[in-house]
Amino acid sequence: xxxxxxxxxxxxxxxxxxxxxxxxxxxxxxxxxxxxxxxxxxxxxxxxxxxxxxxxxxxxxxxxxxxxxxxxxxxxxxxxxxxxxxxxxxxxxxxxxxxxxxxxxxxxxxxxxxxxxxxxxxxxxxxxxxxxxxxxxxxxxxxxxxxxxxxxxxxxxxxxxxxxxxxxxxxxxxxxxxxxxxxxxxxxxxxxxxxxxxxxxxxxxxxxxxxxxxxxxxxxxxxxxxxxxxxxxxxxxxxxxxxxxxxxxxxxxxxxxxxxxxxxxxxxxxxxxxxxxxxxxxxxxxxxxxxxxxxxxxxxxxxxxxxxxxxxxxxxxxxxxxxxxxxxxxxxxxxxxxxxxxxxxxxxxxxxxxxxxxxxxxxxxxxxxxxxxxxxxx
Amino acid sequence: xxxxxxxxxxxxxxxxxxxxxxxxxxxxxxxxxxxxxxxxxxxxxxxxxxxxxxxxxxxxxxxxxxxxxxxxxxxxxxxxxxxxxxxxxxxxxxxxxxxxxxxxxxxxxxxxxxxxxxxxxxxxxxxxxxxxxxxxxxxxxxxxxxxxxxxxxxxxxxxxxxxxxxxxxxxxxxxxxxxxxxxxxxxxxxxxxxxxxxxxxxxxxxxxxxxxxxxxxxxxxxxxxxxxxxxxxxxxxxxxxxxxxxxxxxxxxxxxxxxxxxxxxxxxxxxxxxxxxxxxxxxxxxxxxxxxxxxxxxxxxxxxxxxxxxxxxxxxxxxxxxxxxxxxxxxxxxxxxxxxx
Numbered sequence: 001x002x003x004x005x006x007x008x009x010x011x012x013x014x015x016x017x018x019x020x021x022x023x024x025x026x027x028x029x030x031x032x033x034x035x036x037x038x039x040x041x042x043x044x045x046x047x048x049x050x051x052x053x054x055x056x057x058x059x060x061x062x063x064x065x066x067x068x069x070x071x072x073x074x075x076x077x078x079x080x081x082x083x084x085x086x087x088x089x090x091x092x093x094x095x096x097x098x099x100x101x102x103x104x105x106x107x108x109x110x111x112x113x114x115x116x117x118x119x120x121x122x123x124x125x126x127x128x129x130x131x132x133x134x135x136x137x138x139x140x141x142x143x144x145x146x147x148x149x150x151x152x153x154x155x156x157x158x159x160x161x162x163x164x165x166x167x168x169x170x171x172x173x174x175x176x177x178x179x180x181x182x183x184x185x186x187x188x189x190x191x192x193x194x195x196x197x198x199x200x201x202x203x204x205x206x207x208x209x210x211x212x213x214x215x216x217x218x219x220x221x222x223x224x225x226x227x228x229x230x231x232x233x234x235x236x237x238x239x240x241x242x243x244x245x246x247x248x249x250x251x252x253x254x255x256x257x258x259x260x261x262x263x264x265x266x267x268x269x270x271x272x273x274x275x276x277x278x279x280x281x282x283x284x285x286x287x288x289x290x291x292x293x294x295x296x297x298x299x300x301x302x303x304x305x306x307x308x309x310x311x312x313x314x315x316x317x318x319x320x321x322x323x324x325x326x327x328x329x330x331x332x333x334x335x336x337x338x339x340x341x342x343x344x345x346x347x348x349x350x351x352x353x354x355x356x357x358x359x360x361x362x363x364x365x366x367x368x369x370x371x372x373x374x375x376x377x378x
Numbered sequence: 379x380x381x382x383x384x385x386x387x388x389x390x391x392x393x394x395x396x397x398x399x400x401x402x403x404x405x406x407x408x409x410x411x412x413x414x415x416x417x418x419x420x421x422x423x424x425x426x427x428x429x430x431x432x433x434x435x436x437x438x439x440x441x442x443x444x445x446x447x448x449x450x451x452x453x454x455x456x457x458x459x460x461x462x463x464x465x466x467x468x469x470x471x472x473x474x475x476x477x478x479x480x481x482x483x484x485x486x487x488x489x490x491x492x493x494x495x496x497x498x499x500x501x502x503x504x505x506x507x508x509x510x511x512x513x514x515x516x517x518x519x520x521x522x523x524x525x526x527x528x529x530x531x532x533x534x535x536x537x538x539x540x541x542x543x544x545x546x547x548x549x550x551x552x553x554x555x556x557x558x559x560x561x562x563x564x565x566x567x568x569x570x571x572x573x574x575x576x577x578x579x580x581x582x583x584x585x586x587x588x589x590x591x592x593x594x595x596x597x598x599x600x601x602x603x604x605x606x607x608x609x610x611x612x613x614x615x616x617x618x619x620x621x622x623x624x625x626x627x628x629x630x631x632x633x634x635x636x637x638x639x640x641x642x643x644x645x646x647x648x649x650x651x652x653x654x655x656x657x658x659x660x661x662x663x664x665x666x667x668x669x670x671x672x673x674x675x676x677x678x679x680x681x682x683x684x685x686x687x688x689x690x691x692x693x694x695x696x697x698x699x700x701x702x703x704x705x706x707x708x709x710x711x712x713x714x715x716x717x718x719x
Contacts, residue, residue: 015629015701053703226702346711348390369698369706377625377689377697377704 012225018057021230026059028237035061037189038236039182039331041069041175042196043359044224050368052226056375062237065188065331068178069196071146072098072357073329074278079171080104081308083143086169086300087117089307092135093169094120094128095143096150098357101350109143125157132166141300144170148199151289152263155270158295169300172289174273175199176207181284181330183215188331190217192236197223197251202267204259205249216245223251270295279353280326325352328361335362335370342366394606394652395710416468416540421615423467423602424531426538433538435470437461438530446490446525449562450578453527454497456654460605461531462505462582467541467601467657470533471588473507479528480512484519494525505582507531539591541612543599544620546690549666551659553586553673554579554681556609557637557648559655565640574636581655586678590659593672600660607710608650612658613686613696614709620660623692629701632681649698650710660688 029036040046046066049055058064068074081104087093093109100110100121113119118138122128125142132140144154151172158168175196182188195208200221208219218239222232231250239246249255269292276288291299300306319326322340327333335341335354345351347363354360358367365371390397402421410418415433416426424437441457458476465473478498482491502509544550558579565576583603591598600620604612609631617624633641633648641648655678661669666684673679698707 013701018702050705052700053698053705056704057702226700230702348711367708369696369708371705374697374704374706377623377691 022057024234029059032241037063038192039065039067039190040194041067043070046364050364066361067331068329070359073353073360075171076277076279077105082306084112087112091139092118094122097121132163147175155266158270167300167303177287193219194232195221200255202260202263206257208247212245219247221249323352325354335365423464433535435468435533437464440528448566451580454494455501457527457529458501459582461529463603465531465533466584466587469539470535471584473533475510475532477530478512481515481526483522539601541602542619544622544660544688548660548688549684550686553657553679555632555634557651560651561637561640576636579655586676589672589676590669594665594669597662597665604653610649611710618694621693622688624696626686626698630685
């Protein structure tokens with residue numbers, strides 16, 4: 001990216017417009033006249049909210065909660081174990097940086113690397129393919145994590161006849177399925193959702209319409225500038241105020257109703273949704289993306305006998321240490337409810353998954369100093 | 379945070395953040411003895427010992443930097459500026475002597491050494507600070523990394539300024555754009571190939587500080603130079619030692635476009651990045667305009683700005699007003715690493 005591109009982005013950072021949006025938000029909340037909880041499901045949204053201190057300008061009574069929006073955090077311990085087992089049996093395992101330190105039930109990929117396992121951090125799946133081409137005598141497995149956005153890149157590679165010594169260990173997750181889990185929860189009372197703009201670039205905004213109609217909770221698709229998020233909250237509270245469980249898009253500069261159709265075609269030619277366990281949450285129906293049977297030859301789970309015998313329940317162990325990542329990902333708690341946050345659990349020695357990934361809520365709050373109530377300070 | 383320092387020293391223990399403070403408190407503070415003035419236990423930029431009706435100010439600093447030559451400066455210029463600036467931060471703007479101890483790795487190019495020393499000579503002249511003694515050691519290949527410079531500075535002052543003097547209502551001035559040094563070095567170290575002109579700000583600023591002290595007198599109540607740990611580190615120290623909260627007005631911070639762009643790209647906040655030619659100065663509000671005018675009249679202070687204020691609430695906390703909202707400004711913790719994806 002050139003500096004010019006960056007400067008063009010910076011023009012979105014207009015505090016005067018932010019104040020006007022905050023005022024409109026206050027007006028909507030006054031009209032609603034009661035407390036409202038809304039949720040966003042994206043680590044990048046949380047980054048922007050925390051970095052720009054947006055919670056300090058929310059009107060009293062409006063609670064903005066982060067849901068299961070970090071793909072690294074929701075990758076389950078046994079999924080990491082599979083990759084660790086492959087690395088220890090001599091397969092070269094490539095993955096994105098954040099996955100390295102994510103704990104499995106016994107150890108992380110970083111631990112496996114220290115123990116002599118072949119683990120490589122790559123910036124993209126294409127780099128993993130290049131490694132496979134450069135080492136035809138080795139088996140190279142790409143541990144594919146992330147939501148729809150990154151799954152599209154995985155799909156493109158899977159459909160492009162990668163080298164025979166290359167395969168994919170998919171731990172991809174599908175966001176709409178997680179929203180269903182939250183909506184079905186009896187403990188949360190989420191009245192509206194801010195949906196992630198980058199996922200919606202692919203899926204389009206219309207995909208949320210059945211969800212909004214069924215749950216009665218409006219959904220607003222938003223970008224990642226502070227003004228995008230404030231605009232989404234204004235729109236969301238307007239829909240809540242008017243009792244309209246509809247889908248709105250405040251990110252029209254990138255997101256269309258139908259989305260990126262060629263990308264969707266690739267995604268669904270390569271993957272199908274299956275039920276999968278999300279760390280600290282539950283078995284999520286339709287929550288995991290598995291390679292379709294036609295691509296079984298590329299599926300590392302089918303190519304290798306992955307022995308993860310003796311795996312334990314990582315989430316239960318983290319919980320035993322006092323970790324509440326599961327409750328945080330479900331929107332039932334925030335990092336400040338956790339006794340470990342910022343004391344025994346810090347980015348250098350994380351206890352739970354939310355402190356590992358730069359998309360995790362604990363890590364984000366830690367980076368930006370936590371978010372105590374600053375509405376009345378100074 | 380850990381109550382005990384871990385068993386082995388890591389890079390984070392030298393990064394100017396929380397881990398380093400913890401190490402110093404746990405290990406080195408045992409060296410402190412009571413002095414008439416500001417001693418080791420104050421963990422200030424230097425010491426000030428009463429001698430008659432004046433103050434003897436002493437500071438020492440070791441310098442390592444990768445690469446040794448970088449856009450805008452080199453290790454030699456840093457070694458003089460760092461020590462002269464630490465003296466100035468105590469209110470001692472007229473150094474009477476500098477020492478220099480050099481540790482050289484076997485195989486280090488002589489031409490590079492001469493270039494570094496020439497830079498030290500020029501910077502010392504600029505600062506009006508004479509070198510008076512020194513020491514040279516050579517170590518085997520691999521036993522030390524290239525070149526390590528240690529400089530000590532001595533000065534006399536009529537009045538000392540600590541970093542603990544803030545009280546509610548005081549304003550904080552930064553003498554110019556922030557983040558230039560750290561971002562220039564990081565861009566060079568990681569070969570970021572950024573467009574634009576990223577240059578270190580390394581410079582001796584004792585003359586600039588002298589102008590501020592002359593204009594503000596007793597109303598200049600706290601000073602610190604934001605080297606490792608950056609402006610964020612300085613603010614945390616000033617807030618904790620002064621027992622005040624500090625609210626930073628982020629939009630008013632002078633940050634060069636190149637630094638801002640590089641920071642966005644690699645995911646590092648310019649507030650956490652080292653500066654080598656800047657000061658954060660706490661001033662009683664009534665004298666802020668006078669101090670600001672004096673700073674701006676100096677060539678190194680043209681972009682001096684009031685960027686924060688001390689408040690009585692939330693003692694020890696640093697709050698960032700982003701222009702959109704407010705959040706806590708985290709204390710720097712360990713080594714700064716650019717994000718990898």
